[in-house]
Structures are given as structure tokens and as C-alpha cells.
Amino acid sequence: MKELLKELSLAFGPSGCEDEVRDIIEKYIKVAMPKGAELFSHKSGGLFLHIPNENKPKMMICAHMDEVGFMVTGIKDNGLLHFGCVGGIDPIVLTSKRVISEKGLCGSIIAKPVHLLSPEERDKRPKIENMLIDIGADSKEEASNLTFVGEYFTFDSDYIEYGDGFVKCKALDDRLGCAIMCKAIREIAKGNITSEYDLYFAFTCREEVSFSGAIGATELIKPDYAIVIESKAVADVCGVSERKKVCDLGKGAIVSFADLGTIYDKDFTRYIMDLCDKNEIEYQVHRMVSGGNDSRHIQLGACGCRVGLLSAASRYIHSPSDVVHYDDLDAIYKALTAVIKGGN
């Protein structure tokens, strides 16, 4: 799974531009299709795998393919680019970070030299509207030959394993969900897992901007149950109060009873916890009502659906240095497959 996670995370895929990620997933699944399964794309932008199991309840496993990124909104006379964020990015992580365009052009977000800043400028949190991307063009004309208004950029960030089981890259939110689902699909194809459900894997688009991919997917599939595999923003770093840490990296899959978008199905969530207990899978409970994801829109879908969440604690989320712990990804995979196999 590590290799696939690396390939997926390094792929270019800001919201609305998930093609490269979709292609990698499609290629991976096609290598070994589960028996009787159907793989299809949909106009809502998602990629779906249906593994039929007649007369069983419908279960949708969902992860989003997109990542946060940038879009060029204007080109200045001096060749620098105005940009807007695709998805929510804290401007504090942007100054002097490297970015890369759809076409692979390297750029950086400029920083006026600290020596030339007034004390006020030095201390004030930066604003996106004042930030610019430098692509090494010295005029509007030169820049226009290299990029265009509307072109996407993402963070330019290597995939690095560090410390004791940690990994850092851009876009781990939510390529980790995609990778875990791909692994489950491969194991089903190999016959190592048998599903108790009429099973759908939904790789959705545009979670970071509108959740529109999940809305479409839910209408399409009309699931009875759904499990969303996600990243969860935590702050388990030095100097943060216990409560605001939210969860801890390396302490297992996160199950949530509520976040800012969803009150998760209580019984389903407890059922997942019971399965974890029974199978000795490490998990932790989300200690703060924070964050939100596709779950809200799946729950609100036409038919009504019981939704559960399995997420990986993620430090510095929506930055070039998204960090998760491998043990947590393993725990999520085990919890997910335990649910797919079904207890009772």
C-alpha cells in the first residue's frame, strides 16, 4: 500500500482536476478485478467499483480523490501570478513554499525580504490576496507563454518517511483513503475477503470545494450504509492543549460520533467500535467536534443513509507537509475490512 500511496499522493489532482488520480486508481483496479465487479466513471466526476451481492444491503465506501491547490487568477506586468486557493488553505503555510503547475512548471510563492518589512508587516499573518507566485518569468508576455489564467497549481512536495513510522507528502488528504480502498479491492479480488454487502467503492471528486462529487455519488448509488475514509485535522504537537490536540497520530483509526457537518449514526459507529475491539484493531475516539467531510452530504442524500467515519489523524493538513502515521492507515484498513466482512 505504501507504494500506491506514494504514487497517488504525488499525482496532480486539485478539486475539479482529478484526472491523473482517477487514471492511477483505474489502472490499479483493472490489474485484478474482483469477480463479477463493474468499474465505471460517472458524469459527477467520480470513479466507482460495484461488487454485486444480490439481496444484501448496499454499502458505499467513499474517499475523495481531490486535494487542495491553487488557480491562477491573473498575470501581472512583471510576470508574477495572482492566485486563489482551491479549497481551504491557511495562508500561514504558504509564504516561500514551492508549487508546481499542471504542465509541471516549477514556481514558488514569493516572500518580500524580511529585511525590507516594517515591524507591522513582519508580525501580521499574510493574506492570500497579497501573495504571488513566481515562475521565473520577467514579463507578462513571458509568463503568458508558460501559464494561463485558470491553470491549476498544487504544492510541490516529496513523499518522505521519517521518524518512527510517519510519512509526509502533499495530498495525503485524501489519497490515503483512496489507497486503503484500492488495497481492500485487491484483497477482495484475490479472494482473501468476502463481502457481506452489495458493495460500492466510490472515489469522489471536489470534496475540498463543494462536496459535489459525494452528493452525485449518493444519488447514483442510494446506499443503505456508507463509510467515509478520510484525514482528520489534528494538532497533537508540542504546545497545544490536550483538548485541542483532537486525536493523536499513531494511536489507531479515528471513529467519530460528531463533527461540524455530521452526527454519525450512533449504532453503526458503535458497531464499528465493537468490531475493532473483537479483532484487536487499535482505534481512538474523536475528542472534539471539529472538521467535516463528504459524510454530511451522503447522510443528506435522497434515501437517507447510515454513515460511519474512519479517519487518520493528520498533522499540518492542507499544507505541503501533510503528515500521517502508517500504523493508523493499517488500523483503518483492518477496521474497514472487518466491516466489509461483516460481524452480524
Place this chain on the structure above:
Amino acid sequence: MENIKKTLVALCSQMSVSGYEYLAEKAIRELCADIFDEIKTDPMGSYVLIKRCKKENAPKLLIDGHLDTVGMMVTDIKKDGFLSVVNIGGLDTRVLPATEVTVYGKEEIYGLVTSTPPHLRKQGADSVPALKELYIDTGYSKEELEKIVKIGDPVGYRYKLTEMNGGYVTTSGLDDKACVCGIIEAMREIDVNDLKYDIYVTISAQEETGKNGSARASFGIDPDIAIITDVNFASGDGTPDYECIKCKDGCSVDISSLTDKDLTRNIIKLLNKKGIKHQIICEPSRTYTNNEGVLVSGQGTRTAVLSVPLKNMHTPCETVNLEDIKSLAQVICAIACEENL
């Protein structure tokens, strides 16, 4: 240009946070062995490289560039493998959250500067987090970390040199490795028969922490003329033009009350005569370069300052154009081959 790029990559892949320049000795020797007659080190970590013109009683020309870069130093090892740090040199704390670093302990380990998401940090905090509110995330437990890292170990940015459009390259530490590269390349290109001086190149230590290295390194040399090379602000968005120089317009000759008036004017005259591209910047009082270190070393000497335009100074994304490094090398060659400056 290929030589410039190669030399720049070699210099930039070498960690040299102020105070730790001595770690680069092997790299400097490998890079410069074929170019200079003699390479010496000094107790502060500076390097003195000598290239003789083989003429009797030749005057001495000192050319200085500093090797050190801004960085951090470990001050404490916290619970769960976080390190608290203090700055070395004028660090720009705005760029730190979620930035990648290397901690130089018993072995080199990867680290990330912490960043707290907006909804989980203190309410109303509208200011840039101070260095004391940030930590280095190493991913180790405290016990494991204590076996690798000690208080006092240096921390540097970890960004490899990347080529951009139009001859620009970006990485950390181009201040002042871009100039060091220009000096080395000038000395590689120059024909010894044309040299009018015995050349003493100081690749000096500790510029970022008080310009001490150059004062020490040049002290015993007592040069007749000294050329100090450093980076200068490239004009960009929101920076005043008169305080900046332009990328791709060549290296600049800096005019200051702390540089020698005649030497500076003679250099400009020489460059004009030979049609060598350059620009001028005026820094009426201080130059904030090693000029101020060399100026007061020994009995003092005549100095001039050359600078290369650099974008995003003191950040992990310092950016320079290779053409401007080439220009610096050309200007240095012209000076080294000219008598009576």
C-alpha cells in the same frame, strides 16, 4: 553555464549554518583543488584559497564571499520527539510553519516545523507565530531522539536546488553561495598569465551572525585591494526600486561611503570601457555585507562591493538567475586582470 550549475549544486548541498562551515571542508577542497595553488582553513571555519600570478611583488587582491547561511539551533528536546529551537542569523519566521528541515545530530534526521490549524490555535491570534511557539517535529520518541540529537545541534532548511524557467534556480542558502560560486568559476576561467594580482579568496564563516568570519580570515592577508561579494535584494513586488537591483541585469557595483570611492569608480569605468554588463546600486551608509568585516581587519584596506540580485532572501525559496552569477564571474575576471585600480 554547466560549470556554474554544477558548482552551485555542490555548494548548496553542503550544510553550512553559521558556525558549522567547517563541515564543508571536504566539499570545498574537492571543488577547488584544481583551481587554486593553496587552500587553508582558519579556526573560525573560514577558507582561504590562494591563486598566485607568479609575478614578483605582485599586489594582493582579496575576494570574499560567505559560506554560512541562516538556520536554527536545538535548545531543548521535548516530549513526543519535538525540538525547540532558536534562530541563527536573521531568520524569517513567516516562512517556517510546515517547512522541511534537517537536524544535524549524530546523524542527519528529517524534521518539519510545526503548524497548528486555524480552528485549533488560540482565538484571535492574528500574528505570525514566534519561533518560541514553533517546534521541530522529528517523528521520534523523546528517548530515541536523545540518542541522536543534542542541545546545540544545528538545524537547516532542506530544499534541493530546483531549476525554474529562464535560467532561475531556487533553494535555500543561495545567500551567499551564489557569489561563492561566481568567485570559484571566475578563478577556474581566468588565465594565470593575465592575472595582475596574487588572489586570496576568502570563503568566510559567520557573516549572518555579525560578519566576524571575514574580519578574522582577512586579518593576516593585508590585501592591497578587497572585493566583497554578496547577494542583494532583487526588485519584486512591493519592494522599493532604489533599494533593489534587477535580475538578469548582471551583478551590481555597490556605491557606499564604506567602500573605497576611487576603487569603486575605477571598477565602473573599467566595466564601461570593456562593455561588461553591470548595474549600480547606491547604499549611502552601510552595505550590510562582509565589507564591514574586511574594512576593519588588520590595518584596514580599500574595498569595493559587488552584488548579485536574489529574490526571497533568507527563505527556503531564495531564487537567483544563473546569468547574474556568470556576470559576477566576468566582472571578477576583469578586475583581477586590471592594474592600477
